[in-house]
Amino acid sequence: MPAGAPQCRILNGRPNEDMAAKTYDVVGIGNAIVDIIARCDDAFLSKRDLDKGFMRLIDADDAASLYEEMGPATERSGGSVANSIAGLASFGASCGFIGRVAADQFGGIFRHDIRSLGIEYATEPAVDGEPTARCLILVTPDGERTMNTFLGASVDLTAADIDPHLIGAAKFVYLEGYLFDKDAAKSAFHEAARLAKESGAKVALSLSDPFCVDRHREDFRALVKDGADIVFANEKEITSLYETNTFLEAADAALQDCEMAVLTRSEAGSLIVSNGEATEIPADPVSQVVDATGAGDLYAAGFLYGLARRLPLETCGRLGSLAAAEAISHIGARPETDLVELAKSRGLLP
C-alpha cells in the first residue's frame, strides 16, 4: 500500500480490546434460500417478461409454473447474505447466520451447507406454514442471472429469532436488504440493528436489488442514516436510493448518511467512500462469465473479511474483487475454491 493511502477507520475508531473480545467476525441475517439454477436463452426471459439481471418476488403458484417450464436444474444453498457468510468462512473468518427455513428437505440442504462451513446457525426451522424459500435462477448465455424468489418460510423470521448473544459476540452484523420485503422480517432486522448498536457491533447493510430499494426507499434511507455504519450497493441500487442522476452524486449522498459506502460497478470495479476519501478498486479479470449469481455477495465477503482483519481499505476492496471473480467463474453463488489460499496466491494475504 502506498504511504498516505486511506486506512480502514471503521474499526480503528473503537478501542482494540472491545473488538478483540468478539467471537464472531461477522454475523449475517438474511433469507435462508435454496437456489434452483437452470440455463435458458434470452427468448425464454422475454417471452415471460422477466427483467434480465434483476430479482422479482413470486408466489407459490408462480414458482410451481415457472419451475415446470424451466430446464434441468442444479440445487445449491443460496440467499444473498448467506452467500456472503459462506464466502467469509472460506476466507477463514468466524461467522454466524440467522435465517428461517422450514422442516423439509430443502431446509435440510440449507442447514447442512451453512453448518458444514463451520458457521454458527441455530435458527429453529418452521414446522408449519410455507416450505423453505427457493430462488429460481435463470442463467442466460452471457452469464447474467435473473432471479425469481419464492420467500416461503424465510419470511417467518421474527424479532424473537435474533439471538442477542450471537449479535453481542459479533464485530460486524451484516443485514440483507431483501428482508425488508416482509414486515415480520423487517422487525427482526430492526431488532438486530438495535442489539448490534447496544453491543458495539458495526452494522453493515446490503441494499440487495434496485427494485427492492424502490419498494422500500424511505425505510432504507432511514436505516442508512440512523442504523447502518456501512452500506453495500451497486450502481443501480445507490442511484435508486438517493434518486440521483449520476453515480458520484449518489456516492456523495451516501457519505453524508453513513461512515462508509462500498459501491460495486460490475466490470468497472468498485468505489469505496469513507471519511471523505474515495478509493477506486479495479475488478478482477475473469476469462469467462459463467454465472454472475453471487458476485455482489462474494464481493461483500472479501471486503468484510478485510475490515474484520483491519486490513487497508484497498486490500479490503481487492479481496472483494477476488472473491467476486471466483463466484462468477462457475455455476452457483457459493465459493468453490478456498478463498484464503486464492488470496495468498495473489499476495493479498500473508
Place this chain on the structure above:
Amino acid sequence: MPAGAPQCRILNGRPNEDMAAKTYDVVGIGNAIVDIIARCDDAFLSKRDLDKGFMRLIDADDAASLYEEMGPATERSGGSVANSIAGLASFGASCGFIGRVAADQFGGIFRHDIRSLGIEYATEPAVDGEPTARCLILVTPDGERTMNTFLGASVDLTAADIDPHLIGAAKFVYLEGYLFDKDAAKSAFHEAARLAKESGAKVALSLSDPFCVDRHREDFRALVKDGADIVFANEKEITSLYETNTFLEAADAALQDCEMAVLTRSEAGSLIVSNGEATEIPADPVSQVVDATGAGDLYAAGFLYGLARRLPLETCGRLGSLAAAEAISHIGARPETDLVELAKSRGLLP
C-alpha cells in the same frame, strides 16, 4: 470410416420397418436418485474406510451421519441409467424412463429434471415409506467419485410399474444393474426384459459396479446369456463377472454370451466386441478431470444414440467417448453442453 470397418449389426438384423415404427429410441429402467455432491480430500475417505471410486449401499442412518460430516454440497438429479437417458435426450434421441421416487422435494427435483428434457416419465411417486433415493458423492481432488447410495423409494419399483406400452414403443430398453440390489426391483427388471423381448426391443444392460457384480454374479451371468443383447461394463466389472484374470479373456467370454459387449477402460478408451470382431475406441482428451461421476453413464448415452441411429460402430464409440469427456469436465453427471452440437462440431454427426 474405412471400408470394411465393422458395421453395427444390432439393428440391421431386424426388418427396418419394425424399428422405424418405434416411438422411443431408448427406454431406461433404473434407480431414480438425487445426487448430493461434495468435495473432500483422500483423508476423509480413508478415515471412514470408503473405497475410492466405488459405490456402496448405505441405510438411512448412515446417510444421515455421513451427510452431517460432509462439506457443503450441490444437488442434482442422478441415477446411472437416468443419467444415460438424459445424455441421450441431449443428443436428440426420444426417450422414456421408469424409476421410483417418493412424493417429496427430492422426488420433485428428479421428476422435473427428467421431464424438462422431454423424456417420458410417468412412474407414480411412492406416498408412504422411504424418501427419494439419494447418493452422497464424495469427489476427491483427482476427480474420482466415491458413491454412498441410500436407495430409499427407488427400491419400491415393482413389476407393475413396467408400462408395457412404453417398452413396446422402444427400440432399446436399457437396464441398470444396480436394480439387482433389491428383489422387488429385480422382478421389475425381469418383467421389462420379458416385455422387451416380446416387442422386439433390444435389451442393453449396464453392470453398474464391480461390487454389484460380485453380489449378483450368477443372476447377471444368466441375464447376459439369456436376456441381454448388449452389455455395458468397465474393465473391473467384466473381469469380475467372468472371474477372469485378464480383460481380453473377459471380453471373449462376454462375446460367447451376447451379441455385443461395450467395454470401457477410463483413459485407455473402450473396446467394442461384436460378431467376433473387436473395435478399439480412444478416450477423448480431457484437460482436467473435474468429477468422474457419470462418465460411464454418458459413454453409454453416446453409444446407444449411435446404435439407434444405425451409425457405424466406431462412430457409436466415438460419440460415447465424446459424451464421457463432457461429463468429466464438470461437477455432476448430467450433460451441461448440448451434445448434438458438440458432436457436430467434432464432425461425428452431420
